[in-house]
Amino acid sequence: MAQRSVEIMDTTLRDGEQTSGVSFSSSEKLTLAKLLLEELQVDRIEVASARVSDGEFTAVKNITEWAETEGHLDRVEVLTFVDKGVSLNWMEQSGAKVQNLLTKGSLNHLTHQLKKTPEEHFKEIAEVIAQAESMGITTNVYLEDWSNGMRNSPDYVFEFLDFLTQQPVKRILLPDTLGILTHQEAFSFIHQIIKKYPNSHFDFHGHNDYDLSVANVMEALKAGCHGLHLTVNGMGERAGNAPLASVVAVINDFMPKITIGVKESSLYKVSKLVSAFTGFGIPYNKPIVGDNVFTQTAGIHADGDSKKNLYFNDLLPERFGRKRKYALGKTSGKANIQKNLQELGLTLNDEELKKVTERIIELGDKKERVTKEDLPFIISDVLDSELHPKRVIVKSYVLTHSKGLKPSTTLSIEIDGKTYEENAQGDGQFDAFINALKKIYQKEKVALPKLVDYAVRIPPGSNSDALCETIITWQTEEKDFTTRGLDSDQTVSAIKATEKMLNLF
Structure with a gap:
């Protein structure tokens, strides 16, 4: 030809x-x-x-x-x-x-x-x-x-x-x-x-x-x-x-x-x-480059992908330096959740999977956005099990911000049952919190993931008394991953997202 x-x-x-x-x-x-x-x-x-x-x-x-x-x-x-x-x-x-x-x-x-x-x-x-x-x-x-x-x-x-x-x-x-x-x-x-x-x-x-x-x-x-x-x-x-x-x-x-x-x-x-x-965002459904175009949402599609790739077309994400994702929400079936569990290296029996599916559908009805990184926490909450134990707990903190003084944080954190306390200053309250956290992990000679993106917004479906959602992207040598925190206070929601990171990390 x-x-x-x-x-x-x-x-x-x-x-x-x-x-x-x-x-x-x-x-x-x-x-x-x-x-x-x-x-x-x-x-x-x-x-x-x-x-x-x-x-x-x-x-x-x-x-x-x-x-x-x-x-x-x-x-x-x-x-x-x-x-x-x-x-x-x-x-x-x-x-x-x-x-x-x-x-x-x-x-x-x-x-x-x-x-x-x-x-x-x-x-x-x-x-x-x-x-x-x-x-x-x-x-x-x-x-x-x-x-x-x-x-x-x-x-x-x-x-x-x-x-x-x-x-x-x-x-x-x-x-x-x-x-x-x-x-x-x-x-x-x-x-x-x-x-x-x-x-x-x-x-x-x-x-x-x-x-x-x-x-x-x-x-x-x-x-x-x-x-x-x-x-x-x-x-x-x-x-x-x-x-x-x-x-x-x-x-x-x-x-x-x-x-x-x-x-x-x-x-x-x-x-x-x-x-x-x-500064112009790419529409989520923009062909080839949009965030959602290689994301399967319906459970039946994820199930078909596991059975001879029934819902694949020639637009394979790998062609464009991307990967296929399986969204979690009210239309998710067991197959979507199984795909995400496989990526996390987790397994559930049929009864456990059913309970987790029900909770994710419930969150989806409330317009909550569920991510793969949320799954271990949902599983732990739903099943009340040690499937994903919470090894790191932010027990207490004092955040100070006074005119003429640098913001500071005093932090108490529990790691595998051992409590640590530290104090640090920073350019803002959350920066001071991170600096205190770094001091604790440096004592254990552990390098924390690098914070590469920090976004704050009012969650979809909220009212005038809305909670604040903080979405943080972290980077390790192996991969990037995202955690979210939800609270009425922006700094607290960021701390909750950081606590999730510490447990995933």
Whole structure:
């Protein structure tokens, strides 16, 4: 079967940054540029718009200096404008060598925004392309609002393409700027263009306003397009752009004639980093990268997974550097709980399992979120047994916080029946508690897990007198794990989560 290679251009750092409220710092842009090109291995990245700000200039300069030393300079692209060479001068000073020139791809935009004739527009574009060529800058051309142009003014679009295909342009970029295409139109419009201009390179740039971007990408590929523009987590203006992770999975699983170079196993890592930099959380049900997409909740599904993987599809989490999980809640059956018990190395008889299942369903009805790490405590509580004995007990503590003095904690803790007391100061009450705890464990020459994430929230379903839920992620050399504490006082809930950690650890 004949295969063809398709270029993947990631535009998270340019078009993705048009997500409302998102702005990458220059150091964040450099970090992501390195990851996108070398770790994720996309073919090209669009990193900025020319002339936007001093910060944008610094970011591009940092990226191009790095890219030049690594041989990636021709893979770094910048959006430019038909502005009598102002953008090109900006590019030259920043060190960039590939421009993505923004032009008008619909007669409506040309007439009402630029108020120019096609001939006037084409003449100015030709001048910019010629100047770029004289400066050693490669030109790709965006046809802004191209999809509406094909719907409402196709004669203009083809007149424009007749002109562009005779220019020294490397790629012609076809954006569905307002996300209005159906998948049938995506195929039809691009097929017409590829058929008429077989010697030119065309990229498709899809937006997701109708949640059709992935379908449109598939049809664009079937029609013969040569490149795709995507963003991490589907970031972008309004409803965003075609999401990188979903498109990569779809191509690899459903389009055997297409080859791409993106490294699947790095998708999740880059997705989480972009989320951290932007402060925009990834929806739990976001395909490929969402927290819940490899989590089975219904008990019947977990049971089927144990019987010839009846509920598996080709999207195996290991492909993306992830693992399958089995949620615990009101729809959990015995099979879900068994899966989690196996991971903890615990076993229950049928009667014990029944009682634990009933308690988890009861908690789920109350909207409590049960985690794998909670299971030993639920088991101990339900069965009143020594299945998971509480070896560590925080017996007593005094938390002080006075103006002008550092917060301090005096702590009494029992470990395997032996009581320890210690006092410490810290930057806050919980920090002082942890410092006191470390002193105790240092005496036993035991290193505690590292605290890597600390989140506080009001639990789902609570009222105005709500409890405070503290969720802490800990890290050991072997793994990361999470514990939770619930109390009306934030510090106390954190201490309860820490006590759970000490018993699990």
